[in-house]
Amino acid sequence: MPEYEAVIGLETHIQLNTTTKIFCGCKADSWFDPPNTNICPVCTGLPGVLPVLNRAVVEKAVLLAAAMHAEIRPVSYFDRKNYFYPDLPKGYQISQFDQSIGKGGYLDLPIPAASAADKQAYTRRVSITKLHMEEDAGKTKNAGGRRFVDFNRCGVPLIEMVTGPDLRSADEAAQYLIRLRQLLRWLGVSEADMEKGHLRCDANVSIRLKGETGLNPKTEIKNVNSIDAVREAIEKEIARQIHETEAGRKIEAWTLEWDEDAGVLRKMRSKETEADYRYFREPDLLAVRLDDAWKQAILRDLPELPLERRARFVAQYGLPEYDADILTAERSLSDYYEAAVKAYGGDPKKVSNWLMNDVLRMLNDAGLKAEDLKLTPAHLAELLKLVDSGKINITTGKALLGKVQESGKSPAAIVEAEGLGLVSDDSAIRAVVEEVLAESPAEVASYKGGKLTLMGWFVGQVMRKMRGKADPNLARQILEELLQ
Amino acid sequence: MELCDLSALELRNLLRRKEVSAVEVLDAHLRRIDAVDGRPGTLDSAPLTDEDRRKVHALITRTDARARAQAEAVDRRLAAGEDPGPLAGIPVTVKDIFCVKGTPSTAASRILASFTAPYTATPVERMEAAGAVMIGKVNLDEFTYGSSNESSAFQPAPRNPWNPERVPGGSSGGSAASVAAGEAPLSLGTDTAGSIRQPAAFCGVVGMKPTYGRVSRYGLIAFASSLDCPGPLARSSADAALMLQAIAGPDPRDATSAAVPVPDYLAELEKGVKGMRIGLSPDYFQLTFPDPQTGEIRQQALPEEMRAAVLHAAEVLAGMGAEIIEDVPMPATRYGIPAYFVISRVEAASNLHRYDGVKYGYRTRRKPADLRDLYRKTRAEGFGPQPKLRILMGMYVSAAQYSEQYYNRALKVRAMIRNDFDRAFDPSGKYRLNALLTPTTPTTAFEMDAVYGDSVLMQYADQLTVPANHAGVPGISLPGGIAADGLPVGIQLLGPDFSEAELLRIGRAFEVGTAGEAWRQVKPLVLRER
């Protein structure tokens, strides 16, 4: 069988996390609200109403466009995309057509070794062919033989972003979505939760013989609600196309729907001709003029991007890629890490270990973000210094994390208040050592008879009596002295 | 002289001096409506009677109770010594293309006949906040698509108070007729290609299309969004100024409303025309249109009396100190109608998409086979012929394969028309006009049923008014005389962006300069022998 490669482009719809909708004052997010509660004359398309653009939508679009290395148009336009559907109350969607806010752009997508066919990590440049603002439509559902419409989602701000046919495997498509989700949250423009529809993805899939450069007829996969489902659906579609091609059949331009429960693709419709949406400029809105002052004000908030920060963590702090990847998975965690490294002043890898082993577990268990922690980076740095200086041992240190998080008090204050510091008072330890030796004549005899490994047992006894607070090194010294 | 024959300013003064009450003013106007308006327009109306043929039929919906409550509120405020607002106690009618909370807002279409608006349009809200008393919603061409009012789904259609065998013009025909007949001194209309100015000319009243963006469109059921302008109809320039003052100004709910300060129109009104440069253009004294049979482009001079009225106005204004500039070229005028046909229909077809029987308004009573069938049946039954024509043409010319040939070309024409005005009004250019003086319409009001069958020809009646909509500039139509057929002749002034104060000033000067002329004393037929 000849070798095929997949040609995949992803069409994503990103729900922006603005407070209000794109053209009216209604609340944008209705995930927890009953149908038709966040609606008004404007978003339900009553006669005579007019849209007024929410500037926050433009600002978030500009941030995303900049992060995707897209050219940002100083003047862009809204257009009407005309079609009939009950969930589209105006009978047209206000979108951007030929002069959208973003032009071009790309994402340099790191493909980890685990996702690569030959287990070698590489970078795939994914081009962006479309990046525009638009309003969402509502939802319809059938129940009891009737059709219901929920307009809550009408007018929720979206960015439609489409890649070129640059992805070459289902794994690459999944990696793109993982990185896009990370970026959207990093920029603070979207919650990017696929299950809640904040990030929606349609995949265009075709195959060709390896080495070919042309494009073959593609199918479009819709209704995929998770990254795993995207990967699985594309894999199945690639396999189907190869099978069809091998069997000498042509691939037809179908639209396929992913059935999550059954794990299969179903044909929705054949796509013979492109629908004509009769686009024209939206006369109810002025051109979006992004003057320099506004643009600069927006881009002032553009943070260092996750992939850049990841590379810097490796270079600057000598972290392994693995650590850098985890620490930059989310922006507030990476900010937290850097703040802790600065406050600590010691080995950055040590901070990474504590974060990745303990703090992350704490975050995951509590469902918190790093920025929500009462355990501040300064607290963590202070705690590490307490361990370094022998004021507390590692076990106490780890237990302290939770106590700081619970109380918000500084580690030193808790150590002080709860007497958690190691006892390094010679006479106090000496008294306990003497007690232990007096209670254990048999062990003393064996030790003296040459069973030196019992030293650990003696130290353990001392620690138990002092409830772990003895400085173990000092206890060992005193034991050795008294057992001679 | 009855109260309902006084101007809004006169009524205002009487009310302020407590010589009359707002309720008395209201009652006088309601009596006038009872006397001259006849039965209101309804769906599936009974055939016209001889009685119907003598009435005005301006109204679709009377809002007597609402008006009475408003008038009583004004009287209470006056009695309490409070400022009741600049339009306090003044009756107004509102073209039924504006949404007014709690009232039917029909657009004169079956498809919206059952629609009661849950909110109020900004210009209406502003008039009511200024104390105006809304006495009813007046008839219009269905969705404003027409120049005669005959296309309304609510029949009988309005008739011209000067001669009920003639149309009142359109689409703000109900507005113009109601003002001419003394049913209200003020009416709120809309102008997309001349829809305020043309009926104002036909009915012998003042009608102003303000600069695009001067008055908010929020709550105006859209025809062609980039051309639609709400504006006042009144019996004098001063009353139009009073009303424009109340409705003009930026609106946070209309992104296309202009953030330009509103001048004090009344304060500017009496400043005269001395030193003003007023232009005349040969391109406004002829019509250019394709021959209906051969399609050949033909030019036709305007009837002499239309031309004479304009020249007479120029003479009057010159006598008052204005400088008349002749032969101002406005060469793109002739392309106004074809470009308008394309742009307005593309926008209209899209604006009509929302009437689908799903959410509000008319839904077919026949059982639909599926969703598409619901749309088809609902729209086929709900829309009259004019919306259907606009949908068909709008869909056609905006189709991807034609939009370059039609829509984008029309936009270029629009820019050419704008250039004509820019050149004429350029303060450092050759002409430096304050205003261009033209006829409003090629003819006086046409007969009922005469032109309605041919919508193309009816549209060419807008050739002299539509350029202002393309360019966005303000225009005003003033009564300029009475023709041999006994019908009013309108003259039009067009000015640069936001020059409403100057246009009203010229209008006022013209009224003062012609106050003694005989035609000023002639009353509309329906008001004679009263």
Ligand SMILES: [Zn+2]
């Ligand atoms: Zn809303």
